[in-house]
Amino acid sequence: MLTPDVPKLSCQHLNLYFGTKQILKDVSIEFPKNQVVSLIGPSGCGKSTLLRSFNRMHDLVADARIEGKLFLDNQDLYAPQVSVTQIRKRVGMVFQKPNPLPKSIYDNLAYALRIHQFPKNEIPQLIENALRESYLWEEVKNELKKPAVKLSGGQQQRLCIARTVVLRPEVILMDEPCSALDPISTNKIEELILKLKEHYTIVIVTHNMQQAQRISDKVAFMYLGELIEYDTCEHIFHRPQKELTKNYISGHFG
Numbered sequence: 001m002l003t004p005d006v007p008k009l010s011c012q013h014l015n016l017y018f019g020t021k022q023i024l025k026d027v028s029i030e031f032p033k034n035q036v037v038s039l040i041g042p043s044g045c046g047k048s049t050l051l052r053s054f055n056r057m058h059d060l061v062a063d064a065r066i067e068g069k070l071f072l073d074n075q076d077l078y079a080p081q082v083s084v085t086q087i088r089k090r091v092g093m094v095f096q097k098p099n100p101l102p103k104s105i106y107d108n109l110a111y112a113l114r115i116h117q118f119p120k121n122e123i124p125q126l127i128e129n130a131l132r133e134s135y136l137w138e139e140v141k142n143e144l145k146k147p148a149v150k151l152s153g154g155q156q157q158r159l160c161i162a163r164t165v166v167l168r169p170e171v172i173l174m175d176e177p178c179s180a181l182d183p184i185s186t187n188k189i190e191e192l193i194l195k196l197k198e199h200y201t202i203v204i205v206t207h208n209m210q211q212a213q214r215i216s217d218k219v220a221f222m223y224l225g226e227l228i229e230y231d232t233c234e235h236i237f238h239r240p241q242k243e244l245t246k247n248y249i250s251g252h253f254g
């Protein structure tokens with residue numbers, strides 16, 4: 001059964017500039033609660049830039065400038081009184097390359113919980129829950145003190161997902177989370193994404209059209225900073241309305 005299209009995350013008339021260069025052009029989009037939305041489009045079209053706008057990653061870029069409105073539920077993400085730390089807790093992010101901290105498996109998760117001042121006595125259970133939720137517990141339960149960097153790439157990425165979910169975010173942004181992984185690890189992450197959407201709203205950037213078809217409820221096709229077409233996965237891949245979308249998904253460019 002499809003969850004109703006309640007927007008969890010959205011932006012309206014978003015323009016984003018790096019210096020004088022306009023990267024995003026009047027993008028308006030809504031991401032429904034508990035669904036997976038894939039952002040697709042050729043390299044450089046602004047997918048990652050759009051994704052990063054939603055947890056204020058561009059705050060760290062000196063010449064980035066944003067116009068328009070972005071919302072998490074009905075909270076204005078860029079309102080002056082908003083705490084960026086709180087936003088990043090509610091909107092977690094998983095990056096292209098697994099980036100565990102140079103700490104043990106356990107401490108990778110404990111660190112995030114301590115920073116956000118979770119009660120000390122709850123930490124062990126929260127860590128176990130997050131590792132179970134990320135399909136990693138069975139593989140690591142007897143070696144939680146092992147350095148995280150000694151895990152395989154796929155396990156490291158599931159650890160990074162665990163590090164995100166341990167904070168109980170509402171949204172998970174994923175920037176090409178499988179691009180550094182082999183097909184078996186990729187398959188595990190895709191299964192995990194489908195499971196995670198029961199609890200989280202997920203927006204993922206992917207170059208892999210098969211992956212987008214396997215995991216997405218909706219798909220957004222971007223080109224040169226514009227949102228060209230946004231519809232159900234079925235429509236985008238089987239009945240695209242725009243010629244550009246048709247050409248892109250049939251591999252004519254990109």
Ligand SMILES: Nc1ncnc2c1ncn2[C@@H]1O[C@H](COP(=O)(O)OP(=O)(O)OP(=O)(O)O)[C@@H](O)[C@H]1O
Pocket residue numbers: 018023041042043044045046047048049050061205
């Ligand atoms: N910090 C920055 N300063 C200046 N330009 C940037 C910065 N970050 C990204 N860009 C530019 O913004 C444009 C969009 O980049 P972005 O990474 O969003 O594209 P993308 O669609 O995710 O590409 P890819 O699929 O290759 O990852 C590119 O031209 C890129 O060079």
